[in-house]
Amino acid sequence: MARTATAPGVPTTPLGKAALEIDDRLIVAGPLRRTLNKVFPDHWSFLLGEIALYSFVILLLSGTYLTFYYDAAMTEVVYEGTYAPMRGLEMTAAYESTLKLSFDVRGGLFIRQLHHWAALLFVAAIVVHLLRIFFTGAFRRPRETNWLIGVALLVLSFAMGFTGYSLPDDLLSGTGLRIVSAIILSIPVVGTWVHWAVFDGDYVGEEILGRMYIVHVLIVPAILLGLIAVHLLMLVKQKHTQFPGPGRTEHNVVGNRLFPAFAVKAGGLFFIVFGVCAALGGLVQINPVWLWGPYNPAQVSAASQPDWYVMFLDGSTRLFPAWDINLPGNYTIPALFWPTVVLPGIIFTLLAAYPVIERKLTRDEASHHLLQRPRDVPVRTSLGMMALAFYIVLMFSGGNDVIAEKFDISLNAMTWAGRIGLVIVPPIVYLLTYRICLGLQKHDREVLEHGLETGVIRRLPHGEFIEVHQPLGPVDEHGHGQLAYGGAPVPKRMNQVGGARRAIRGFFSPIEEPARVELEQRRDEHGLSAAESRELTTSGRPSDGGRPQEPRD
Amino acid sequence: MAGLMAALVLTGTLYSALSPAHATEEAIQSESSAEAAGRELYERSCITCHGENLEGVPTRGPSLIGAGEAAVYFQVHTGRMPLVRQEAQAPDKPAIFNDEEIDQLMAYIQANGGGPTLPSGDLRDGDLAEGGELFRLNCAQCHNFVGEGGALSSGKRAPSLEDANDLEIYSAMLSGPENMPIFGDNQLTPEEKRSIINYIQTVKEQADPGGAGIGRIGPVAEGVVIWVVGVAALLFGIFWMGSKA
Numbered sequence: 001m002a003r004t005a006t007a008p009g010v011p012t013t014p015l016g017k018a019a020l021e022i023d024d025r026l027i028v029a030g031p032l033r034r035t036l037n038k039v040f041p042d043h044w045s046f047l048l049g050e051i052a053l054y055s056f057v058i059l060l061l062s063g064t065y066l067t068f069y070y071d072a073a074m075t076e077v078v079y080e081g082t083y084a085p086m087r088g089l090e091m092t093a094a095y096e097s098t099l100k101l102s103f104d105v106r107g108g109l110f111i112r113q114l115h116h117w118a119a120l121l122f123v124a125a126i127v128v129h130l131l132r133i134f135f136t137g138a139f140r141r142p143r144e145t146n147w148l149i150g151v152a153l154l155v156l157s158f159a160m161g162f163t164g165y166s167l168p169d170d171l172l173s174g175t176g177l178r179i180v181s182a183i184i185l186s187i188p189v190v191g192t193w194v195h196w197a198v199f200d201g202d203y204v205g206e207e208i209l210g211r212m213y214i215v216h217v218l219i220v221p222a223i224l225l226g227l228i229a230v231h232l233l234m235l236v237k238q239k240h241t242q243f244p245g246p247g248r249t250e251h252n253v254v255g256n257r258l259f260p261a262f263a264v265k266a267g268g269l270f271f272i273v274f275g276v277c278a279a280l281g282g283l284v285q286i287n288p289v290w291l292w293g294p295y296n297p298a299q300v301s302a303a304s305q306p307d308w309y310v311m312f313l314d315g316s317t318r319l320f321p322a323w324d325i326n327l328p329g330n331y332t333i334p335a336l337f338w339p340t341v342v343l344p345g346i347i348f349t350l351l352a353a354y355p356v357i358e359r360k361l362t363r364d365e366a367s368h369h370l371l372q373r374p375r376d377v378p379v380r381t382s383l384g385m386m387a388l389a390f391y392i393v394l395m396f397s398g399g400n401d402v403i404a405e406k407f408d409i410s411l412n413a414m415t416w417a418g419r420i421g422l423v424i425v426p427p428i429v430y431l432l433t434y435r436i437c438l439g440l441q442k443h444d445r446e447v448l449e450h451g452l453e454t455g456v457i458r459r460l461p462h463g464e465f466i467e468v469h470q471p472l473g474p475v476d477e478h479g480h481g482q483l484a485y486g487g488a489p490v491p492k493r494m495n496q497v498g499g500a501r502r503a504i505r506g507f508f509s510p511i512e513e514p515a516r517v518e519l520e521q522r523r524d525e526h527g528l529s530a531a532e533s534r535e536l537t538t539s540g541r542p543s544d545g546g547r548p549q550e551p552r553d
Numbered sequence: 554m555a556g557l558m559a560a561l562v563l564t565g566t567l568y569s570a571l572s573p574a575h576a577t578e579e580a581i582q583s584e585s586s587a588e589a590a591g592r593e594l595y596e597r598s599c600i601t602c603h604g605e606n607l608e609g610v611p612t613r614g615p616s617l618i619g620a621g622e623a624a625v626y627f628q629v630h631t632g633r634m635p636l637v638r639q640e641a642q643a644p645d646k647p648a649i650f651n652d653e654e655i656d657q658l659m660a661y662i663q664a665n666g667g668g669p670t671l672p673s674g675d676l677r678d679g680d681l682a683e684g685g686e687l688f689r690l691n692c693a694q695c696h697n698f699v700g701e702g703g704a705l706s707s708g709k710r711a712p713s714l715e716d717a718n719d720l721e722i723y724s725a726m727l728s729g730p731e732n733m734p735i736f737g738d739n740q741l742t743p744e745e746k747r748s749i750i751n752y753i754q755t756v757k758e759q760a761d762p763g764g765a766g767i768g769r770i771g772p773v774a775e776g777v778v779i780w781v782v783g784v785a786a787l788l789f790g791i792f793w794m795g796s797k798a
Contacts (some may be wrong), residue, residue: 042794051787062708085756101764121555121787171689172700172771265794272790276783284782285763288774291699291756293689301693302703302711308776362680399773402705410641410708498706507793 036259043240045132047269052125053228054273055118062115063217069105070167071097074206082294085292091169091294094209097170097291114281119164121277123309130154134354136371138241140364144355146234147229151352156224161307163216167211168287174295175304178203186337204297217346243371243485250369303402311398312391316343317420319397347391375444376487378437382430389429393421436552444490447474448481454494472495565788584664594654598635607666613639621668622659624728627721629655633730639706642731645716669727672743676719679748681755688749691736699756701770705732714753722750 011017018506023029040046073093079086081096082103130150133139135541139147161320162180166173181203184195200207247252247404256262280286292301306314316339325333350357359365374381396403397418404411451469459465473483491497501521513536584592596605602614609616609687614636617624628634633648650658654748663670689698700714714722726746729735736746767774 001629041797044791047794051791058565084583085681085685085752085759088680102724109763117779120775121783123782124779125787128788149591171693269791269794273787276790278784280778283764284760284778285769287768287771288761288763288769289750289768291769292771293685293693293698296689299689299693300687301698302695303697303701303773305769305772308779311772311776365712372765397720399776402770402773405702405710406702410706412707507796 011342036235036257038236038258039240039253039255040258040262041240041253041255043243046135046240047265048125048129048132050266050269051273052122052129054270055122055277056228057124057270058118058225058274059122059527060221060278061116062111062118063221065107065111066101068114068216069101069108070094070213072167072209074204074209076171086290086294086404089294092209094167094169095289095294098170102290105366110281112216113286114277115278116164117284118277118288119161120286120307121273121306122310123154123161125339126150126154127309130390133385135374135381136243137368137377137380138243138371139355141355141359142238142253142367143234143241144359146231146238147350147355147501149231151235151348153224153227153231155348157228158309160216160220160224161309163212163220167209167216168289169295170289170292171294171295171299171359171541172287172304174204174297175300176306177208177295178297182334182336183340186334188333188337189343193221193522213502239369241369241371243373246488248370250367253369254539273390297313297485303399305402305404308395313344313393315342315400316340316399317344318400318415319394319422350387352533370487373487375440377406378434378441378511382433382436385433386426389426390422393418393425399424443492444485445493446485447490450479451481452491454499464473468498470497472497569760579684585660586665587657587660590654591657591659594650594658594660598649599658607662615707616666617662618666619668619775620662620728622663622671623669623724624730625662626655626671627728627730630746631717643709645712667672669737671714671720672723672746673729676723676747676749677754679744679746679751681748682749682751683745684748684752685756687741688752691741694748695733697770699769700753701768715757717753719750719754722753723747 011020019029071093075093076090077093077096079089079096079099081087081099083099086099091102098112101112103109133147133150161175166177181195181199184198185191187194195203198211198213199205200210240255242248242253242255245254256265293299306312317336320335320339323335323338327333342480397415398416400414401411403409451471454468454470455467457465457469471479471481472483475481479495494500501518504514504517505512572578577768595603602610604610604614607617607620628643629650630648632648635649636643637646646744648655659671688700692700695703695705695711696714697711698719702713702715703711705711717725723746725733726736726741726749741749741751761769767778
């Protein structure tokens with residue numbers, strides 16, 4: 001036939017011909033094939049960063065809608081809109097446009113809430129993603145640069161969050177802005193000048209909202225987009241890390257190709273993320289600015305807090321003693337400077353520098369593409385947990401007045417619990433994590449050496465009771481397993497090695513009948529369960545390598 | 554002279570012998586029946602800490618002279634008084650006395666101590682928006698943006714206004730219970746007080762247009778929701794996707 005006579009590679013279909021025309025001009029086939037064939041590991045924890053990416057997409061889309069209606073002007077207007085409890089009040093045009101957006105624009109309140117929930121989720125997903133990268137050692141050479149970019153993305157997301165939080169110009173956000181103004185002023189020597197530059201004069205001036213608006217909708221998003229692009233390009237270039245396992249080496253990546261398997265998965269995840277944000281945006285009220293009221297520097301509310309990710313700085317301010325440093329010449333370094341400028345400075349510097357610090361301390365200069373299980377690196381894991389405990393104590397202290405009020409605890413007791421907890425909880429967490437890591441390591445070795453506990457107790461002729469153990473591989477003459485630990489999960493239960501009939505399939509509800517699976521397994525006599533039932537009646541001597549064994553030392 | 558002296562001594566003796574008993578009798582006789590019932594309630598439930606002449610007892614309770622019926626109404630109607638035990642602050646609880654008994658106590662305290670009296674008329678007869686502005690200026694720093702309550706130092710707190718009725722809010726402003734300052738009619742005119750009450754009660758009754766209100770306290774509750782609901786749901790989602798691999 002004519003068709004089989006054509007040379008391979010020359011397209012015959014109209015679509016193929018069109019594709020060839022495009023490739024002739026743009027030369028995309030090669031790069032596209034490489035990209036579509038990129039392999040993604042299928043472990044669930046590799047999707048955490050994607051949650052952040054998709055929340056960012058949702059933020060861009062919903063934020064664009066908000067810009068149609070939001071007005072960053074600080075001119076004073078008198079409200080005459082729909083919301084009766086505000087009618088006749090003086091407020092800025094920014095606040096008025098936010099009220100209008102919430103009450104008079106079709107879908108406005110929903111989109112505003114969707115945007116805010118997606119913002120909270122964006123930072124939360126970044127933090128969880130960062131924890132995964134940290135605890136599995138994915139930041140090691142050659143990925144230190146990408147770690148740095150990730151930290152920059154985290155800091156920029158804070159900037160996004162803060163500027164967005166301030167835009168509505170309600171009583172809550174104005175209080176936050178006042179605090180930021182005070183933080184800037186507290187910086188020695190340059191503080192006043194920086195404040196004058198940022199605010200164009202004293203607090204609050206007439207410029208700040210317009211400036212923050214541009215920062216929020218143009219400058220920071222542009223930098224974020226650029227950095228996210230670099231973050232992902234480096235990921236593609238350097239290839240994914242992966243957990244150790246059968247067939248996985250430092251030189252390959254085991255998983256699914258981008259197209260079609262991973263693309264479908266990622267698309268599905270986008271809709272899950274969108275669904276969660278939309279559900280929250282539609283069902284749970286967030287930042288009801290009409291309840292907070294227009295900003296007025298003479299007013300403040302109890303329990304004025306920043307969004308959750310900055311709450312740790314509010315907490316550090318609440319815990320830090322009121323130690324003003326009075327210098328000669330009528331010069332003061334306010335106490336505020338230490339918990340709000342110095343502390344985050346130290347925290348983020350340590351975070352950014354951690355890959356270098358670890359490299360210097362461990363002298364491990366090699367390239368790593370296989371991840372580590374947290375238990376196998378107890379010092380890093382414990383340091384991470386210690387830092388997390390420090391952060392969490394600060395975060396809870398940031399809401400300590402609400403906790404005190406809701407749980408009927410003295411606020412002073414909360415503050416002192418925070419102060420003492422900040423000093424003693426992290427070391428305790430370090431010690432506990434370290435012991436847990438060692439315990440898990442030991443248990444892995446124990447299983448490799450002596451086999452799995454089968455739960456079968458046997459009485460020996462002389463009356464001794466032993467538990468029969470199932471070695472995971474060949475054993476030596478003493479009955480000890482010969483397998484070395486390879487950094488991969490070790491099976492801990494008999495049914496993980498086929499000791500029971502296989503699990504019934506179905507995530508939410510079983511999609512097959514247990515009885516049928518049972519029958520199917522019984523027909524298949526080669527299974528380990530069959531061998532086990534035979535072997536359990538024998539002596540369990542060491543020579544029966546690979547069969548159920550009693551423990552020996 | 555001696556006759557005059559004798560007359561004076563006699564008068565003095567007679568006076569000192571008869572007068573106090575007579576005066577007390579007269580006072581009790583002049584009491585209305587409500588005041589008498591109030592006195593009986595007072596002597597049964599309040600006298601231990603506030604003293605037999607409303608003068609207060611050191612380390613137990615303050616003087617009630619000048620407290621007025623407004624304070625009595627607030628303290629007794631919200632169940633704060635009688636006190637169960639001395640602690641950082643009297644918690645509100647179901648009222649022990651019924652409305653009739655509270656009226657009797659108010660009558661007794663008002664008659665003997667004097668002080669601010671309860672208002673009458675529509676307590677919500679004020680401008681809504683102005684009430685909001687005044688609430689944020691005078692009340693929000695302790696009671697939160699819309700009266701959800703807030704913590705003060707050492708276990709004291711500004712309570713939530715969730716269950717407060719109009720008269721309780723008004724009498725609290727008049728009498729300044731616990732740590733609350735007194736907002737006399739010079740600080741907030743009766744019209745302004747009515748505006749504030751109008752704002753509190755209107756916003757309290759208003760539905761949350763954005764969905765579940767999650768306590769109307771802002772970022773703390775929102776942070777809890779994003780982690781416990783949002784992040785948890787998504788982690789579940791990616792576990793599910795992982796199990797499909």
